[in-house]
Amino acid sequence: MFAAATRSFVEEVDHGGLLIPVCSLNDPICALSVVLKRKRFWFWQKPKYQPTDFNLNNLLTGDAPIKPDVVETAFVKFSGMFANNIQGTVDASFINAGVNVTGKDSSKLQSSFGSLKKEEVDVQKLLRDCKDRVLDMSHSLIQQTKEKNRRAFGIVKERIETTQPCSVIEEVQQGGECGGSLSSCNPKIPKVSLKENGSLSKDSNVTMEIPANTTIAYGLIELEVRHDGRFELCLTSDLAGGFEVDGPVKMPNQSLLGAPLQSNGSLQKELDHLGDHFQLLSGLPAATRSSLLRRVTELMQDKAAVTTLQHILDQMCLDKKPDLSDLKTTESQQQNIKSILDLLDQCGRVGPAPSTSVLTAVHLMTCTLEELPDDGLATLGKCCSPRVLPTLELLVWCVSGSGELPQSDAEVTQDVFETTRHLFALCDVSLEKDGNVLKTEINPQPGHLPLVLCIAVTSLASLAESV
Incomplete structure (x- = not known):
């Protein structure tokens, strides 16, 4: 608070x-x-x-x-x-x-x-x-740092x-x-x-x-x-x-530090670079994807729980064993976190490239969720269903592409449109209707939030495929 x-x-x-x-x-x-x-x-x-x-x-x-x-x-x-x-x-x-x-x-x-x-x-x-x-x-602080x-x-x-x-x-x-x-x-x-x-x-x-x-x-x-x-x-x-x-x-x-995105093209390039991670999530067994999506959706009710999971995955990506004895979340969210870790353990660390694994793909998704504004995380959490996520994915790929999408290509109800417009606005992206066309535009000097939004939605939609 x-x-x-x-x-x-x-x-x-x-x-x-x-x-x-x-x-x-x-x-x-x-x-x-x-x-x-x-x-x-x-x-x-x-x-x-x-x-x-x-x-x-x-x-x-x-x-x-x-x-x-x-x-x-x-x-x-x-x-x-x-x-x-x-x-x-x-x-x-x-x-x-x-x-x-x-x-x-x-x-x-x-x-x-x-x-x-x-x-x-x-x-x-x-x-x-x-x-x-x-x-x-x-000095101990310098040595430890x-x-x-x-x-x-x-x-x-x-x-x-x-x-x-x-x-x-x-x-x-x-x-x-x-x-x-x-x-x-x-x-x-x-x-x-x-x-x-x-x-x-x-x-x-x-x-x-x-x-x-x-x-x-x-x-x-x-x-x-x-x-x-x-x-x-x-x-x-x-x-x-x-x-x-x-x-x-x-x-x-330091080489990992990128400049803020200035165009749709640079955003698309970043998403293409992360394609192996999305492919890995969508290729999981249906039951595993369903369980992961449900557990992550429940975590999104509480940003502190998302942050806790992200910190644990940080440690695991560094090959460190995280301490789960004192999770500072509710009992229900602790169970969700442990269930996600069990699913990751069952999936193993194999991916289509040496730099990718189910662990790194879920870590990527969790990092984007933690990076969203509080209101943005709550709003996205309301949309995490297999029915709505494919539509959201079309719209975020529209952001990184031409910026236009015919309404006939996506079933966008008025409720979904209003919720999505609010979510996009929180991430420095505008969404408007122009006749039968949906138009998106990245706001001037947006920072990294448009990319964060696109990665988060694409990762969640990868878990929702055919669920």
Whole structure:
């Protein structure tokens, strides 16, 4: 809830910028705090940031601490209301399971942060103070970070914080009818079970009081660290920090970092490059595809569960054995995750090319789902049926192709059209009707969201083929 509020705040005031939302009220953030930056597997994934309990002075050799000059200014007065309304009917036919669901969900997130202030470190003075200073390369944090790939250090150069007590309010309303059987354990509404020919109506209202002087977002300067402990500050956004490894300082797998998509052609090229992964999913036995699609669809009710699965698959892709003893999800979602892992174990690691396997294909799909906006994930989850996914797949391939699709080529009901238009808009793609033709267009300077959307839908549709 707090993380959702800070993400929404950053999207509003610094969309596409360098501010990082604070995920937890327990994150220790102040001037020169050390934050770990972790690059991801795919170039379109946002980095993960992990605040530490240390600041730059804790890592330096010598007894003279750096004392930064911090300038404090008024920032903005912020109050936002973010609403999501989803209504529709899903007829999902899976092997050994049939569900007919009519539902109407609405949620509101109201953030009243009030007057905010910004604290900024004087970077020119910091540059002078850091000259000839050396990091203690024997420090435990440095040693542990060096041993892991895709890690870099950043230090906090600015932060946005509250000036008065404020609040975040979340209101959720859910209602629907169900024929068949479906079990659900929504993180906001625990222990909900829809039984055959049953109905559901649930409301919740949660208020979180946030104290004054709470950091809600921050900005970093990354460090280039040499073997001998000397370091440089990366002063521009196109420079990435990291540790020196047998040559120039660099982050591992820098070649994987792609530029934002600028055309349909570049998007199509990326999708063609990933074709083996989609082929692998569609080639699984029907029962396996049906079970995977059903389990993943249930996970999509809870972004935290998707993130948990994605982290587990990260470890498995690195040939590490994940720890499943303390999954921080509901019991129902834990069972879904373990069932997915069992299915992956049964499938093995063989694929049409050395770089592909069922594991990497499912990992690719999960990474795109985790990368979608919260509202986008929820909206796509409403469409995850074998009846709707083929239509969605046609529309996303239209995005990467000519941008036009005759309505006669796809059975697009008005409900599906409105839901799809909302989903596309969240991913920087417009969808409109022009007579009997559906037209799609990638918005200017979209970033990676159109590609993420196309990969997510194509992966899910690969599981839905002939189910």
